[in-house]
Amino acid sequence: MKIILAKSAGFCWGVSRAVDKARGLADAGDGPIYTDGPLIHNEQLMARLRSEGILETDNPGDASKGTLLIRAHGISPERRLALTRHAACLVDATCPDVAKIQGKIRKHARTGYDIIIYGDEGHAEVIGLLGYAEGKGHVVNGRDDVEQLPQLDKVCLVSQSTQFPAAYSGIAELVKMRFPGAVVLDTICIATKRRQAELLEIAGQADVIVVVGGAHSANTVRLVELAKTKKPTIHIQTADDIDAGMLKDFRVAGLSAGASTPAFIIDEVMARLEKI
Ligand code: SF4
The missing domain is CATH 3.40.1010.20 (4-hydroxy-3-methylbut-2-enyl diphosphate reductase, catalytic domain)
Structure with a gap:
């Protein structure tokens, strides 16, 4: 099967920046690192982050002896104040x-x-x-x-x-x-516009679109909706979701991924598709 991979597939710069910040803090060994809610909507990467000592919490009190990271989505001023009161150290990874x-x-x-x-x-x-x-x-x-x-x-x-x-x-x-x-005000970010425009571009050259991303990732779900307006579309979360049978009628697949899909998952999907 021929694959056309969207250049914009996977992490946007805001998510990439937040993940790098969390990993940088963990590497520095400054006590436990907590994120205020899930850092990204991707189960596989969340599991890797947990193993690196980066833990999700809904309770800012957990970070009374560690660092608490605000994720790329940002938070309200009230929430920021509450986190400041509880966390020993607050680090802001809100996407600019x-x-x-x-x-x-x-x-x-x-x-x-x-x-x-x-x-x-x-x-x-x-x-x-x-x-x-x-x-x-x-x-x-x-x-x-x-x-x-x-x-x-x-x-x-x-x-x-x-x-x-x-x-x-x-x-x-x-x-x-x-x-x-x-x-x-035009506040849709450039990364989102680019990802959606590129998806439409590859849809013109492909028989089927494969979108990789978490079921709870809003931007992934929107990509799937957009792809469906153009071509048959398959939404998967990992390479294990690929069933050769569902692709048997297609020769060219367009591949994109949501902003919270890590590169290692996209690579695994590419490898699996290329074998079909
Ligand atoms: S605003 Fe755009 S670049 Fe920033 S995290 Fe959200 S999708 Fe990514």
């Missing part, structure tokens, strides 16, 4: 692209804007972003949510960093109709 969105939200909230966030309610990044809206944040995920918003005077719209640009444009049009004069 997420930090920029947080800053824009805070700036607009402080000048009288209500903030509408286009994103997945309950996603860690969105929870963190909401905290910067200083009580004036609203999360929307579709047309109905926009219609159900209360009447607002000054509105600023931002997006979670990993949403579809086309879907965000649609939401922006609805918001501008509902709230004329709304400020719309």
Whole structure:
């Protein structure tokens, strides 16, 4: 089987930076290293990190004698304050692209804007972003949510960093109709735009698309949705999920992976596909 591998497959720079920071701390031997929630949505890498002494926790008190790392998704100011009180040492691995969105939200909230966030309610990044809206944040995920918003005077719209640009444009049009004069900020990160654009490019040359990534990885799930609009698509988490039977009708596979898929898993998938 011929494989076309997307150059953007796998870790984005924000995730790569967070993982490197955690490993750097563990290598320095500065006591136990905890991450505030799962560092990345990938079970296989999480298991490796655990074996390297990097442990996930929901209880900041665990880090009263160690280092606590804020992951790439970022957190709200309230959560940051709580972590500062509990952890002996707090290290921030918020992706700079997420930090920029947080800053824009805070700036607009402080000048009288209500903030509408286009994103997945309950996603860690969105929870963190909401905290910067200083009580004036609203999360929307579709047309109905926009219609159900209360009447607002000054509105600023931002997006979670990993949403579809086309879907965000649609939401922006609805918001501008509902709230004329709304400020719309382009906050989908470059890594996400590049990954989605490249997926569409390889879809034009492949018979089937294989997307590798965790079942709980929001950006992976969106990649799968996007791929399905173009070609038959298979979502796998590891090479072990590949069944030669499901690929027997195809000659060329396009391969991409979510932002939290480590390179070793992509390599294993490539090797398995090449044998088919
Ligand atoms: S997807 Fe974009 S915003 Fe999110 S961690 Fe990666 S580079 Fe940063």
